[in-house]
Amino acid sequence: MHHIIIGNGVAGITAALTIRERDRSAQITLISGESDYFFSRTALMYAFMDRMSLRDLEPLERKVYDAQKFNRIRAWVTNLDATTRTLTLDTGQTIQYDALLLATGSRPNQLTVPGAAAVKAGLVNFVTLQDLESLEKWTKLGGKAAVTGGGLIGIELVECLTHHGMQVDFFVREPWYWPAALDKEEAAIVTGHIRHHGVNVYLEESVAEIKSDTAGKLTGITSTSGKQYPLDLLGVSIGVHPAIEWLTQVKTPPATKRGILTNPAFLTSLPQVWAAGDCAEIELAQGKPLVEQIWYSAKRQGELAAKSMLGDSIAYQPPIFYNSSKFFEIEFTTVGQPNAPGSETFFHPFAGAEASIRITWRDSAVTAFNMLGSRWNHEFFERWITERRAPQYVIDHLAEAQFDGEFCTLPLAEAQSNFNQSRSPR
Amino acid sequence: MIRQTTYDRFAHDITNRGISAWLLAALLTSFYLVLYFTEGLTPVAKAIGLDSKWTLYGLIYTIAVVAGGIFVIRRYRHNKYQVVRTCVVMFVQSILAFALPQFLKAIHQPEYYFSYFWPLKLDYLTPNTIFHYPLPIILYSFAGSLILVPILGAFFGKRWYCSWVCGCGGLANTAGEPFRHLSDKSTTAWKFERASIYTVLGICITLTALLFTTYAIGPKHPDLAAFTYKFQSFYGLIVGTMLSGVVGVGLYPLGGTRVWCRNFCPMAALLGLVQKVGRYRITVKKNMCISCGMCSKYCEMGIDVRSYAQSNQSFTRASCVGCGLCAEVCPRGVLKLENVSAKAPQQRLVQITSHRSEMNHSSLR
Structure with missing residues (x-):
């Protein structure tokens, strides 16, 4: 079997590692026009600020590629012919696949203003x-x-x-x-x-x-x-959009809307061609088609798409949404869907700190957490949302989810007493 | 991209193995060679009223730790763990490892360093040396080396010593701070570290055993005694002088600040073994790592922290000195230093994988 993966971002590389874990003998080829080795796009800012070198951004030691027997090709794909299962590269080379994964990621949206x-x-x-x-x-x-x-x-x-x-x-x-x-x-x-x-x-x-x-x-x-x-x-x-422009030039483009359309098993409209990560638009069993464009979803989808390529029965269901970020020095964790209509919210800013917590609920079951300026283990939040816990329960157990370092714990009692006061009958 | 100021260009050069870094390494190495093998610093010490070149060295070392400590506290002032830890390091160095021994010497008592223990300080357990001290110090030294060190290690990991108390770690984490990222993160370096540090530990334990044997039966076996003392002075030269001093500090600008601690220190080796079975670990928050690599980059022990974080593995590495910088620089708050007890709430959700059996750095999951 020759598995070809277009794109060596986190979705592509996770897929390659997943395939290799299960199939020691498969031929695996990674094609990228951007870089020779997988690098952490999320860390580009640290390279820009000289806190890391470009080499430091590579999450895998380079010898891993040989140890895992990954062929790496540095080129842009110019043609995809699903009838002959052939790719053409901008170097003129053609290459045949048995299974193909499109993991081409996103492209930034551009301004269309005058000038x-x-x-x-x-x-x-x-x-x-x-x-x-x-x-x-x-x-x-x-x-x-x-x-x-x-x-x-x-x-x-x-x-x-x-x-x-x-x-x-x-x-x-x-x-x-x-x-x-x-x-x-x-x-x-x-x-x-x-x-x-x-x-x-x-x-x-x-x-x-x-x-x-x-x-x-x-x-x-x-x-x-x-x-x-x-x-x-x-x-x-x-913002960014799925990188699908290149597909308009190829002989047999897969069906696209916002992204490359796939079924819940990440299979596109073309036989033996899958898509995962930022470029994919997944038509879920229920609900609207899904385009997920964050690091965590790309990693998750890459793994599942690989399993689908290996013949597993996959029906993608995104987990409860979570994300994290950092605004200069302020860290942020979000879990669940805030801003849902009909929901109530408790917000507490901590005095003298650039930190706050926000807990959202609907029908007395928690639905979302927005935590600024401190560290939290999102797994607890996910569990409380799944278990439909009441806000009072969550407030009382909040300390369990704290992930601040030693000596750095946020004074939760302040928020807890604020919550209890706001809930007590006047 | 380097910030386009003269200061930043220089800072980049000296902290990234540029020409100035090589010059600094040469300067530091020469300083140690002059200190250990010549009397060149003795007149300098006398000139400023100090009794020996060693007191001068202690003074310079203490100034470096305190000045570096102030720099570190300023840099990490938002992180209380770093502030508290650095204050302790500065206190231990200036009081326990400098002022107190000097005071003892001044009142004609033995110059004893309460912050050092066997096996880092071989002399503090071996009979031919420690028995020259007064009884309370002998008791302190034995209890410290054999009971206090391992017990605290089991509860808090080796960090209580290596990055809170020890002078070598103290200098690394203060004046050495700008060079911490230079440690080699490759699996090759990890293999070398394991081979070398346990070799030194083995030699150190063998020598200790020989010194006890010699103490007991040496008078009847002059050949054994001669061999043992020769061995001891050879160990002192190679391990004490060359590896901990000349290589350990001299290579700061080229190999990072923990070359000695990571590859050669017998105390770090022993505490590392205790740490592996103790409570300390770095807990990894699941599925939150973005593989940026800041943790690995700023790990002074050359641990590829990212390889654990991106595969959701909480871990305890023998070499980890618990400086806490991986957790500090992580932009997603994925890492947490912990002394885990079975009752800890995090235990219920966070799966522990204590340590992977192979050096497999190829996993993202």
């Missing part, structure tokens, strides 16, 4: 190794930068550019930072923290027009409020 098409330099994303190279080219001490897009990549980019001594303007289109995950109160804590680092945060404002010189070098922007900002660099982090 965007004319810019050839100084307009950057922060997703790939190549993005990092171009960022490093335009980053300069004392320069002016702007980042548009109030999500996770945006804040990471802001942190990096600030670290490099650039004056950064941060444009957030929404009324507060990252409303998809944060409520107004948490966002205020985070925004205060960002501003404390010398960043100008502009809420409900984004890029209206991009200006560049005759050579195509970015010179500045006009914001939606009409204000002019001269710039050396503009970072665009307005």
